[in-house]
Amino acid sequence: MNLQVLPKGALVEWIELLSARYRVIGPKRKQEVVQQQPAGDTQQPPREQYIFGELQGAHELELSYPSTILPPKKVFLPQKEELFSFKDNGHQVDLQLDERRTVIFGIHTCDLHAVLLLDQAFSQGAADQHYMARRANTTLVSIECLEPCSENAFCKDMGTWIMPETFDLHLTDLGHEYALEIGSAKGSELLQNLTNIRTATETDYWRFNQVISAKWARFPYRLEADLSELPSLLAISYRSQVWEELGQQCLGCGTCTAVCPTCYCFDVVDEVNFDLTSGKRFRVWDSCQFGQFASVAGGHDFRNSRAARLRHRFYHKFKYQSDSFGLAGCVGCGRCAEACLVNIKPIDVINKLHRKRVAVSGKRQEVMG
Amino acid sequence: MSLPLIETFSTTSAYLPLVARIADVRPLTQLEKLFTIELPGDLSLKHAPGQFVELSVFGVGEAPFSISSSPSRSNGTFELCVRQAGQVTDALHALGPGDAVGVRGPFGRGFPVRRFRGKDLLFLPGGLGLAPLRSLINQVLDERSNYGRVIILYGARHPSELLFQDELTLWSAREDVEVQVTVDRSDGNWQGHVGVITTLIPEVQLYAPNTVAFTVGPPVMYRFVLVELLGKGIREGNIWLSLERRMKCGIGKCGHCQINHLYTCLDGPCFPYAQIKRLEEAL
Numbered sequence: 001m002n003l004q005v006l007p008k009g010a011l012v013e014w015i016e017l018l019s020a021r022y023r024v025i026g027p028k029r030k031q032e033v034v035q036q037q038p039a040g041d042t043q044q045p046p047r048e049q050y051i052f053g054e055l056q057g058a059h060e061l062e063l064s065y066p067s068t069i070l071p072p073k074k075v076f077l078p079q080k081e082e083l084f085s086f087k088d089n090g091h092q093v094d095l096q097l098d099e100r101r102t103v104i105f106g107i108h109t110c111d112l113h114a115v116l117l118l119d120q121a122f123s124q125g126a127a128d129q130h131y132m133a134r135r136a137n138t139t140l141v142s143i144e145c146l147e148p149c150s151e152n153a154f155c156k157d158m159g160t161w162i163m164p165e166t167f168d169l170h171l172t173d174l175g176h177e178y179a180l181e182i183g184s185a186k187g188s189e190l191l192q193n194l195t196n197i198r199t200a201t202e203t204d205y206w207r208f209n210q211v212i213s214a215k216w217a218r219f220p221y222r223l224e225a226d227l228s229e230l231p232s233l234l235a236i237s238y239r240s241q242v243w244e245e246l247g248q249q250c251l252g253c254g255t256c257t258a259v260c261p262t263c264y265c266f267d268v269v270d271e272v273n274f275d276l277t278s279g280k281r282f283r284v285w286d287s288c289q290f291g292q293f294a295s296v297a298g299g300h301d302f303r304n305s306r307a308a309r310l311r312h313r314f315y316h317k318f319k320y321q322s323d324s325f326g327l328a329g330c331v332g333c334g335r336c337a338e339a340c341l342v343n344i345k346p347i348d349v350i351n352k353l354h355r356k357r358v359a360v361s362g363k364r365q366e367v368m369g
Numbered sequence: 370m371s372l373p374l375i376e377t378f379s380t381t382s383a384y385l386p387l388v389a390r391i392a393d394v395r396p397l398t399q400l401e402k403l404f405t406i407e408l409p410g411d412l413s414l415k416h417a418p419g420q421f422v423e424l425s426v427f428g429v430g431e432a433p434f435s436i437s438s439s440p441s442r443s444n445g446t447f448e449l450c451v452r453q454a455g456q457v458t459d460a461l462h463a464l465g466p467g468d469a470v471g472v473r474g475p476f477g478r479g480f481p482v483r484r485f486r487g488k489d490l491l492f493l494p495g496g497l498g499l500a501p502l503r504s505l506i507n508q509v510l511d512e513r514s515n516y517g518r519v520i521i522l523y524g525a526r527h528p529s530e531l532l533f534q535d536e537l538t539l540w541s542a543r544e545d546v547e548v549q550v551t552v553d554r555s556d557g558n559w560q561g562h563v564g565v566i567t568t569l570i571p572e573v574q575l576y577a578p579n580t581v582a583f584t585v586g587p588p589v590m591y592r593f594v595l596v597e598l599l600g601k602g603i604r605e606g607n608i609w610l611s612l613e614r615r616m617k618c619g620i621g622k623c624g625h626c627q628i629n630h631l632y633t634c635l636d637g638p639c640f641p642y643a644q645i646k647r648l649e650e651a652l
Binding site (some may be wrong): 083089121130266270276278281283286295308315319324 | 383384385386427429430431432454455458468469470471588613617618620621622623627628630649650
């Protein structure tokens with residue numbers, strides 16, 4: 001491992017250097033926090049919220065943020081993006097590919113794992129050039145989480161609380177300095193012209209190891225089933241009453257899929273200009289939680305209840321993607337649980353399914369003596 | 370030499386349609402029209418029966434359609450049988466010869482025709498299900514000596530909804546094709562069989578071990594047809610279905626066509642029953 005060390009004070013210069021060459025996106029405070037406090041309720045100040053946004057300078061960067069409202073997927077897969085424009089009823093078509101050179105600064109490891117999953121989904125088979133163009137021109141600077149961000153996060157269970165094998169540049173907070181691990185040529189390019197950087201000494205390595213190993217005890221396991229058991233737990237739970245109960249609660253609003261770092265389902269829509277012969281085709285986020293998502297022209301809906309749609313989401317995350325990619329489709333970031341209006345939380349759902357199975361097998365053991 | 374259309378996508382964007390021209394429009398029923406689409410230049414679709422294309426009306430949108438013409442009769446054009454049932458199909462029905470449409474494809478897994486050589490083939494299209502099966506039927510008839518018996522049992526709701534009536538007459542007239550047509554509800558002039566498609570199956574004498582069945586129709590039809598076919602002793606791997614879903618992207622990304630872990634646009638739309646019988650979301 002080739003470790004570099006950068007004093008925190010050099011961050012201002014670094015962001016400035018990067019901004020000259022790249023569009024720099026990082027975690028920052030959400031600006032327009034207009035939360036109306038109910039009269040008399042002074043107990044709870046509005047919770048600070050963070051977003052990934054374009055940085056005007058290092059002063060905006062909030063590297064100790066807990067989590068962001070939306071994950072960095074919005075950079076690669078904007079909520080609405082133009083695929084192409086057309087003129088003369090399609091006889092002239094102009095492809096839109098976004099090739100802006102971009103750095104995303106301060107990505108947590110869960111979100112980095114999520115980007116790698118999106119990479120698989122969009123590159124396998126027929127590649128999605130719109131995603132690939134953005135991805136190829138983007139460098140990711142990840143940062144090690146030293147504290148759990150939320151009781152809804154279960155990154156340790158999902159194995160995403162530490163870095164993946166593939167990364168560009170990774171930061172670890174050592175107090176007054178950052179340790180920098182270089183994972184790719186793209187990552188190393190970001191260090192060009194940086195004057196304050198130095199190679200780590202033996203003491204630095206020792207401090208670095210201390211910081212990393214202290215993580216273990218701080219991060220709790222929250223799932224009662226092991227990651228490797230989840231596909232089989234789901235395989236035997238397809239007809240569980242749990243899905244019906246959740247279907248009764250679920251509002252079908254699709255918030256969970258919007259804030260999910262690995263959800264990428266989309267719809268394609270046309271917008272036509274006043275001349276009726278020119279216009280644009282867009283890709284927009286869609287959600288498997290919406291009614292009509294799985295319906296066909298005749299009106300038949302192949303997933304016609306909220307219970308079935310919610311179950312599909314859980315199966316896609318914890319079974320189908322594990323089966324086909326060898327990687328779970330959930331990184332345990334907890335955003336869906338934070339955002340859900342009726343408190344549906346993956347930790348609770350999985351633990352509930354697991355307890356039911358444990359109870360059943362316990363009974364069986366009794367019967368069998 | 371003609372270039373397969375799908376090879377033109379890799380260099381640009383998989384979502385960018387190629388501009389093609391409507392060469393002919395033929396009304397089939399009150400709701401369905403047959404569109405002949407002509408690809409530009411030297412391009413040809415190079416599809417397999419059972420595959421689908423994404424067809425665009427620029428400014429309105431894009432939708433998946435199964436290809437209705439046989440690859441053996443392509444010649445730079447292909448045919449789509451389109452029912453007027455939504456925004457894109459409304460717009461399409463308003464177009465005529467010479468108008469531009471966008472084409473992407475062909476997509477999906479079609480019927481593996483070569484695997485059926487020497488077999489007796491039983492076709493059971495219901496309603497609009499004849500559109501994709503016509504592609505396979507005509508390919509089989511164009512190389513008729515490669516196959517055993519060819520039996521077509523076609524069901525529609527009403528005589529006015531029968532598709533490809535001229536071709537049905539041609540097929541019926543052939544001595545090497547057995548055709549039976551039924552309607553759910555008769556009208557005054559209908560002389561033929563009345564009843565749902567499953568009522569035709571018991572009367573057919575088959576040698577089940579050598580029979581491959583192909584059925585395409587609405588989901589409710591599959592449940593009943595499958596019971597009859599399995600009852601006849603046809604093997605689960607020898608019953609082929611084409612499943613309808615809203616394949617939006619055609620390349621396994623958008624998520625709309627998922628059937629449990631399968632993507633209809635990649636793994637299907639044509640499936641042997643053995644592959645999908647345990648999938649809760651399939652039928």
